[in-house]
Amino acid sequence: MHWDIQFCTFVFLNKKDMFSATHFHPMMVHFPIAIIIIGFLADLAGVFFRKDKCLTKMGYWLEIVGMITAILAFGTGYFFTNPMEGEAGLAREQHEFFATFTLITIILATLFRIVINYLKKEESNLKYLSLGLFFLGFVFVSITGYLGGTLVLDYMIGM
DSSP states (O other), X not given: OHHHHHHHHHHHHOGGGOXXXXXXXXXXXXXXHHHHHHHHHHHHHHHHOTTOHHHHHHHHHHHHHHHHHHHHHHHHHHHHSOOOOHHHHHHHHHHHHHHHHHHHHHHHHHHXXXXXXXXXXXXXXXXXXXXXXXXXXXXXXXXXHHHHHXXXXXXXXXX
Protein backbone atom coordinates (compact mmCIF):
# COMPACT_ATOMS: atom_id res chain seq x y z
CA MET A 1 0.00 0.00 0.00
CA HIS A 2 2.83 2.37 0.80
CA TRP A 3 4.36 1.82 -2.67
CA ASP A 4 1.07 2.71 -4.39
CA ILE A 5 0.90 6.04 -2.58
CA GLN A 6 4.49 6.88 -3.53
CA PHE A 7 3.87 5.86 -7.14
CA CYS A 8 0.73 8.00 -7.38
CA THR A 9 2.53 10.93 -5.77
CA PHE A 10 5.38 10.61 -8.28
CA VAL A 11 3.09 10.31 -11.30
CA PHE A 12 0.61 13.03 -10.42
CA LEU A 13 2.74 15.51 -8.55
CA ASN A 14 5.90 15.51 -10.66
CA LYS A 15 6.77 19.21 -11.25
CA LYS A 16 6.87 18.93 -15.04
CA ASP A 17 3.37 17.40 -15.00
CA MET A 18 1.82 19.90 -12.59
CA PHE A 19 -1.51 21.41 -13.53
CA SER A 20 -1.24 24.75 -15.31
CA ALA A 21 -3.78 27.50 -15.97
CA THR A 22 -3.20 26.93 -19.69
CA HIS A 23 -5.24 23.72 -19.27
CA PHE A 24 -8.44 25.69 -18.56
CA HIS A 25 -9.16 26.48 -22.21
CA PRO A 26 -8.81 22.91 -23.55
CA MET A 27 -10.97 21.72 -20.66
CA MET A 28 -13.76 24.22 -21.44
CA VAL A 29 -13.96 24.35 -25.24
CA HIS A 30 -15.81 21.09 -25.73
CA PHE A 31 -18.86 22.23 -23.78
CA PRO A 32 -20.05 25.13 -25.98
CA ILE A 33 -19.33 23.13 -29.14
CA ALA A 34 -21.43 20.17 -28.06
CA ILE A 35 -24.15 22.14 -26.27
CA ILE A 36 -24.73 24.70 -29.03
CA ILE A 37 -24.79 22.03 -31.75
CA ILE A 38 -27.19 19.75 -29.85
CA GLY A 39 -29.32 22.74 -28.81
CA PHE A 40 -29.65 23.96 -32.39
CA LEU A 41 -30.52 20.48 -33.67
CA ALA A 42 -33.15 20.12 -30.95
CA ASP A 43 -34.62 23.50 -31.90
CA LEU A 44 -34.63 22.58 -35.58
CA ALA A 45 -36.34 19.28 -34.81
CA GLY A 46 -38.88 21.24 -32.75
CA VAL A 47 -39.86 23.14 -35.91
CA PHE A 48 -40.68 19.88 -37.69
CA PHE A 49 -42.31 18.17 -34.71
CA ARG A 50 -44.44 21.06 -33.46
CA LYS A 51 -46.60 18.95 -31.18
CA ASP A 52 -43.57 17.94 -29.13
CA LYS A 53 -42.80 21.09 -27.10
CA CYS A 54 -40.00 19.25 -25.27
CA LEU A 55 -37.60 19.71 -28.21
CA THR A 56 -38.12 23.48 -28.35
CA LYS A 57 -37.81 23.80 -24.58
CA MET A 58 -34.65 21.68 -24.63
CA GLY A 59 -33.22 23.85 -27.42
CA TYR A 60 -34.02 26.99 -25.40
CA TRP A 61 -32.23 25.81 -22.26
CA LEU A 62 -29.29 24.40 -24.20
CA GLU A 63 -28.95 27.73 -25.97
CA ILE A 64 -28.69 29.50 -22.61
CA VAL A 65 -26.19 26.97 -21.24
CA GLY A 66 -24.29 27.11 -24.55
CA MET A 67 -23.99 30.90 -24.22
CA ILE A 68 -22.66 30.60 -20.67
CA THR A 69 -20.12 27.95 -21.64
CA ALA A 70 -19.11 29.97 -24.74
CA ILE A 71 -18.35 32.95 -22.48
CA LEU A 72 -16.25 30.72 -20.22
CA ALA A 73 -14.42 29.11 -23.15
CA PHE A 74 -13.71 32.49 -24.74
CA GLY A 75 -12.48 33.91 -21.42
CA THR A 76 -10.18 30.98 -20.74
CA GLY A 77 -8.76 31.24 -24.26
CA TYR A 78 -8.26 34.98 -23.95
CA PHE A 79 -6.72 35.03 -20.49
CA PHE A 80 -5.03 31.64 -20.02
CA THR A 81 -3.39 30.64 -23.32
CA ASN A 82 0.15 31.41 -24.40
CA PRO A 83 1.02 33.69 -27.33
CA MET A 84 2.11 32.03 -30.57
CA GLU A 85 4.29 33.08 -33.49
CA GLY A 86 4.64 32.18 -37.15
CA GLU A 87 2.07 29.98 -38.86
CA ALA A 88 0.67 28.86 -35.52
CA GLY A 89 0.17 32.52 -34.56
CA LEU A 90 -1.73 33.19 -37.78
CA ALA A 91 -3.88 30.11 -37.22
CA ARG A 92 -4.55 31.27 -33.67
CA GLU A 93 -5.63 34.72 -34.92
CA GLN A 94 -8.09 33.09 -37.30
CA HIS A 95 -9.38 30.91 -34.46
CA GLU A 96 -9.78 33.99 -32.22
CA PHE A 97 -11.59 35.86 -35.01
CA PHE A 98 -14.22 33.13 -35.35
CA ALA A 99 -14.38 32.66 -31.56
CA THR A 100 -15.29 36.35 -31.27
CA PHE A 101 -18.02 35.98 -33.92
CA THR A 102 -19.29 32.87 -32.15
CA LEU A 103 -19.47 34.67 -28.83
CA ILE A 104 -21.21 37.77 -30.21
CA THR A 105 -23.66 35.71 -32.25
CA ILE A 106 -24.61 33.29 -29.49
CA ILE A 107 -25.05 36.10 -26.95
CA LEU A 108 -27.31 38.05 -29.34
CA ALA A 109 -29.24 34.93 -30.32
CA THR A 110 -29.77 33.89 -26.71
CA LEU A 111 -30.80 37.34 -25.48
CA PHE A 112 -33.21 37.68 -28.42
CA ARG A 113 -34.67 34.28 -27.57
CA ILE A 114 -35.05 35.18 -23.90
CA VAL A 115 -36.90 38.38 -24.84
CA ILE A 116 -39.20 36.45 -27.22
CA ASN A 117 -40.04 33.98 -24.47
CA TYR A 118 -40.56 36.76 -21.92
CA LEU A 119 -42.97 38.53 -24.29
CA LYS A 120 -44.76 35.21 -24.98
CA LYS A 121 -43.99 35.49 -28.71
CA GLU A 122 -42.32 32.11 -29.09
CA GLU A 123 -45.11 30.92 -31.43
CA SER A 124 -44.85 33.96 -33.73
CA ASN A 125 -42.66 34.25 -36.83
CA LEU A 126 -39.95 35.73 -34.57
CA LYS A 127 -39.01 32.15 -33.68
CA TYR A 128 -37.62 31.74 -37.21
CA LEU A 129 -35.42 34.80 -36.79
CA SER A 130 -34.29 33.39 -33.46
CA LEU A 131 -33.59 30.03 -35.10
CA GLY A 132 -31.62 31.81 -37.85
CA LEU A 133 -29.44 33.55 -35.25
CA PHE A 134 -28.97 30.25 -33.45
CA PHE A 135 -27.98 28.69 -36.80
CA LEU A 136 -25.26 31.35 -37.21
CA GLY A 137 -23.98 30.49 -33.73
CA PHE A 138 -24.02 26.81 -34.74
CA VAL A 139 -21.98 27.55 -37.89
CA PHE A 140 -19.49 29.82 -36.11
CA VAL A 141 -18.92 27.43 -33.19
CA SER A 142 -18.34 24.61 -35.68
CA ILE A 143 -15.76 26.66 -37.61
CA THR A 144 -14.12 27.82 -34.38
CA GLY A 145 -13.90 24.26 -33.10
CA TYR A 146 -12.40 23.08 -36.37
CA LEU A 147 -9.77 25.84 -36.28
CA GLY A 148 -8.97 25.07 -32.63
CA GLY A 149 -8.53 21.42 -33.52
CA THR A 150 -6.23 22.48 -36.36
CA LEU A 151 -4.08 24.39 -33.87
CA VAL A 152 -3.72 21.32 -31.70
CA LEU A 153 -3.27 18.71 -34.41
CA ASP A 154 -1.26 20.60 -37.05
CA TYR A 155 0.88 22.73 -34.74
CA MET A 156 1.06 20.38 -31.74
CA ILE A 157 -0.11 23.13 -29.40
CA GLY A 158 -0.02 21.88 -25.82
CA MET A 159 1.81 18.65 -26.71
